[in-house]
Amino acid sequence: MALPQIAEDENALIEQAQHGDRNAFGELVSLHYSGVVRVVYRLCGDTGLAEDMAQETFLRAWLNLPSFRPQSSLRNWLYRIAVNATLDVLRRRTDEPLEDEADQMYPDQAAGPETSLIEKERVALLQLAMHSLPEAARSVLVLREYGSLSYQEIASVLDIPVGTVMSRLNYARNRLRELLKSDLLQLENEYA
């Protein structure tokens, strides 16, 4: 289906949902659930929390949909709700450890026990590195890397200037580079 047609269909669904059509809203949820839950998961690193936050995001979206302006992007609006809701929860539960273990996320055992173990360690290290970033930098990085948003869109979602998006992204990637030096070296060798 052509992009303008998809946008037109989405606008029609938004209008119906704004007038209280639950099935139309269900269609919108189906379209955007995957993107929302991924972004939330990358922010929090917890599968259960990610699904809870996705649910919270869509509930808030349902309640506030009448005030949504159809000319703006629904995806970006949902991301904004999702990021704010998730960061609120994360701020309240800073002392609790992340629930997901690396082996939950890396079920591929076919590569052999040794390779699998290395991969698990790498994933765990990456998770730790990601979560050691300040939330402001992490949000920008997640929206760029996993949400595939442009700088302008990130600025709009987080309500910050584009210059701040650039500086936070710069900080986040440089910090990750320092934390993941050994992994990067290994990856570089694999590519070589």
Added chain:
Amino acid sequence: MHEDMFPLLNAYLDGELHGTRLRDLELHLSSCEVCRNELKQLRLVSDLLQAVPLPEFLPARRFASNLVLSLPRRRMRELPVQPASLAWWLVPAGLLAAWFFVQTAFMLTSALTAAQMTGLLGQATRWLNGGQETIWFAAVSSLFSNRVGAAQPELSLINTLNVFGVNLLDGYLWQALIVLLYWTWLSIWWFRRRPRSMKMENAN
């Protein structure tokens, strides 16, 4: 020089550089080993992040079906009071004030007319006589002033009753007009509110 270029490398990696800035950076990269290496490192970080696998989530359709079942009733939003609405609410207040004024004037006029007819206030209501003559009474009085002398009190009574009737009709007409305007305002107010709440009820 390199430090100036480093922040732009992220934007270049993300496809956010355009025009002369893009050309300048590409020109610089073609001749600068340090910046090329920096860009390579940034790309590796990005690749590493993309390589982190995702756990399995609920399928989108199932999630949406569950969610739709648990959607709460949507409350009607409280509309903020806008400056225009002040004028809107002044309409019934003005109509009530007008109704009160007409009612008072009507009652006073009726009381004075009754007092004049019965002579309760004696000479005190004499000043009303000038404004209380109907056209026909004035014409009859001026044309046949010498001949109607005996019938003067009867004609005067008929004139007063006529004036009373006209005042009564005027009072009721004014009140009917005010009530009509008030009901019109009330209907508009009702219909402006009603469709939204009906829609919300139907939706839920």
